[in-house]
Amino acid sequence: MNFRLCHWAGLAGCAVVVFSGSGSVNADAFTDSSTPLLIAQNDELSEGDIMFGDEFSMESESQTSSLIGNNKLLLGGNRKFIFQHDFAYVFTDPEEVASNRSSLRFQWNKVLWQKLYLNIDIKPIVYLKGDDALDEGEDIDSAFKTKELYGALTLGNTSITVGDKIVIWGEAESTPVTDIISPQNITDLVFTSLDESRISQTMLVVDQYAGRHQFSLIVNPDIKVDEQPSVAQVDLPTELEDKDAEIGLRWKAPIGLGDFSLMAADVVDNNGVPVFTEVDTFPEKIYYKGYAMFGTAANLNLGNTAVKIEAAYNNDRAQALDGEKFDKMRHPKGYATSDEFLLGVNMEYQQNGLRDWNAGILHSEFLDYTEDFSLKEKRLNEIYLGVSNRFYHELIDVGLDYQYEIETKASIGHFMVSYRAADNLSVSLDIFNLDNIDGSFDQGSTIARLIYTF
Numbered sequence: 001m002n003f004r005l006c007h008w009a010g011l012a013g014c015a016v017v018v019f020s021g022s023g024s025v026n027a028d029a030f031t032d033s034s035t036p037l038l039i040a041q042n043d044e045l046s047e048g049d050i051m052f053g054d055e056f057s058m059e060s061e062s063q064t065s066s067l068i069g070n071n072k073l074l075l076g077g078n079r080k081f082i083f084q085h086d087f088a089y090v091f092t093d094p095e096e097v098a099s100n101r102s103s104l105r106f107q108w109n110k111v112l113w114q115k116l117y118l119n120i121d122i123k124p125i126v127y128l129k130g131d132d133a134l135d136e137g138e139d140i141d142s143a144f145k146t147k148e149l150y151g152a153l154t155l156g157n158t159s160i161t162v163g164d165k166i167v168i169w170g171e172a173e174s175t176p177v178t179d180i181i182s183p184q185n186i187t188d189l190v191f192t193s194l195d196e197s198r199i200s201q202t203m204l205v206v207d208q209y210a211g212r213h214q215f216s217l218i219v220n221p222d223i224k225v226d227e228q229p230s231v232a233q234v235d236l237p238t239e240l241e242d243k244d245a246e247i248g249l250r251w252k253a254p255i256g257l258g259d260f261s262l263m264a265a266d267v268v269d270n271n272g273v274p275v276f277t278e279v280d281t282f283p284e285k286i287y288y289k290g291y292a293m294f295g296t297a298a299n300l301n302l303g304n305t306a307v308k309i310e311a312a313y314n315n316d317r318a319q320a321l322d323g324e325k326f327d328k329m330r331h332p333k334g335y336a337t338s339d340e341f342l343l344g345v346n347m348e349y350q351q352n353g354l355r356d357w358n359a360g361i362l363h364s365e366f367l368d369y370t371e372d373f374s375l376k377e378k379r380l381n382e383i384y385l386g387v388s389n390r391f392y393h394e395l396i397d398v399g400l401d402y403q404y405e406i407e408t409k410a411s412i413g414h415f416m417v418s419y420r421a422a423d424n425l426s427v428s429l430d431i432f433n434l435d436n437i438d439g440s441f442d443q444g445s446t447i448a449r450l451i452y453t454f
Contacts, residue, residue, distance in 0.1 A: 077110025077118070081454050088191045088447035097130030098445060099191045105147075115154050121147035147200055161205040166198045167218060169250065169263060170310050171299040177310035177344040177362070178263050178295035181218060181248050183226045183270040191447055199224050212255075218248035218265075225288050226270045236283060240268055241290040258300035265293045273320040275334035280324050287335060289318035306348045314340040319366065320374040330372065338368035346384075354394070358386040358401075377407040388416075395420045410436045424453040 071078040081104060088099035105123040112118065127133045127141045134141050150163025170179040184197040202222035208215040223246055246268060252261040268290045274283035295312035319336040326334075346360035362382040369378040383406070388399030401414040413435075418428035427450050434443040 074108060075110070077108050080107045081105065082107070083450075083452045083454075085450045086191070086447060087449075088445060090443060090445045092442065092444040098132050099447065100128040100131045101133070102126045102128070117152040117154070119148055119150055119152070122149070123147060147198070149200075157209040159205075159207040159209075161207075163202065164200040165203050165205060166200050167203070167205065167248070168198075169248075169261075169295075169297070171259070171261075171297045171308035171346075177312045177342045178293065178297055180265060180267055180270065180293055181220070181246075183224060185226050191445070199226070213251065213253045216248070216250045216252070218246070218250075220246040220248075223268050225268060225272065236274070236286050238272060238286045238288065240288045243268055243290050257302065258298050260299075261297045263293070263295040263297070265295075266290065267293065269318055273318045273335045274323070276321060276323055276326045276331075277334060278328070279326045283323065283334070287318065289335075289337075291315060291317040304350045308344075308346040308348070310342075310344045312340075312342045314342070321372050322374045325372055327372065336368075336370065336373060338366045338373075341365045341367060354391075355387065355389045358384070360384040379407065381406045408436065408439065410438070412437075426451045 071080075073079065083102070083104050085102045086099050088097070090096050090098050103123050103125040106120070108118075108120045110118050123145045125143045125145060127143070129139045131141075133143070146164050148164055148166055150161055150165050152159055152161040165182075167181040168179060169181055170176050182201065183199045185192065185199050201220050201224050203218060203220040205219075206217045221244060223240060223243060225240065243266075246266060248263070248265040248267070250261055250263045252259060254260075268288050270288075272286035272288045275285050275287045276283050292315040293312055294315070295310065297310045298308070300307040300309075316337050317340055319338050321331060321334075321336055328334075342362070342364050344360065344362045346358070349357040351357065360383070362380075362384075364380040366373070366375075366378055382403065384401070384403045386399065386401035388397060390397050397416075397418045397420075399414075399416045401416075402411065403413075404411045411434075413433040414430065416428060416430040418426060420426050427448070429446065429448050431446045432444065434441065434445075436442065
């Protein structure tokens with residue numbers, strides 16, 4: 001039995017980043033979600049320092065970036081409500097509704113005593129008839145998600161943050177390599193926007209600023225992992241490596257024409273691997289192993305062109321085995337391990353302020369590859385191409401994206417159109433075509449989305 005989890009979870013997750021709106025840049029993907037630099041550099045905070053920006057990024061960049069409007073107050077702090085309804089339909093066999101849900105997101109932040117920054121970002125969700133989140137026989141269900149709920153205390157050049165937090169690393173949007181701290185839940189595969197996919201975790205973040213340099217320490221005892229999309233789900237127990245906390249370290253600074261960073265992290269893998277006990281049998285569980293990542297990233301600003309580069313070395317990362325060739329003597333743990341090298345390069349070009357071009361490549365190499373691996377390629381290379389254009393006083397946005405993995409011939413194509421009907425109202429339609437995902441999965445689908453901010 002050749003058992004494989006969807007190794008395209010990485011590329012599908014990438015698709016979530018790129019396809020959550022148009023091909024334009026998602027601010028959520030490039031900004032550090034820690035307390036803004038200007039806060040830590042100033043000894044005191046003021047209400048004017050806090051705006052709906054990094055902490056209050058929206059579901060889809062092109063559809064909602066213009067919906068921010070004027071801040072509204074509640075209990076002395078800035079507040080925002082965002083109503084969103086998604087309806088997704090799969091039009092390949094089997095034809096079915098994939099997503100039918102409404103949510104009302106509440107965001108609020110406030111500065112107290114010019115030292116303490118409070119941030120609340122919560123979202124109740126109602127799943128309606130046909131939504132994949134419903135159990136068989138259910139017509140309605142609900143969930144409550146906490147995106148972020150934390151306090152950040154500023155003491156001179158030091159910022160200490162405690163609470164439910166989302167931390168974003170890396171620079172390259174279409175080719176993420178070092179973005180491993182806050183996992184992306186891609187349960188719905190392409191139907192989940194980047195913002196929606198992020199899983200918050202209760203953590204401690206300490207940021208130390210020295211001139212133009214930022215040093216960050218992350219301690220996360222609340223370890224969470226991704227739920228695989230339905231194409232890769234199996235009814236197996238899961239187990240996470242017994243680890244007290246995930247640890248992350250980062251240095252970041254603007255130098256010359258760009259921002260540069262160095263990162264190191266000890267985390268639990270967001271992608272689990274099946275654990276075998278005997279050859280050609282069903283695995284006994286899905287295991288999420290810990291590994292170490294050492295990475296670097298650069299964001300170069302060259303006028304109308306931005307070049308984003310990421311590289312990472314992953315030490316002792318778990319790899320899935322081919323169940324038909326499983327050898328207990330060679331792999332007593334039931335899975336393999338390998339060091340990895342990843343390199344991602346993404347280029348963005350803005351033409352005339354209305355058209356955005358985006359191209360990226362992602363190279364992955366398994367340094368300890370053997371033919372026992374479920375994945376039959378020692379190296380993987382992905383390419384990404386995208387273009388978007390704004391029309392009619394920038395009220396209409398049309399985009400086209402294509403992602404292709406050369407060795408496996410797997411691809412994701414995407415077309416989108418959005419219309420900003422008012423300053424606080426946006427509607428959009430996205431069409432996706434998934435081909436040869438994980439060697440056999442094909443799907444065509446569409447999703448309509450309405451977002452109203454008040």
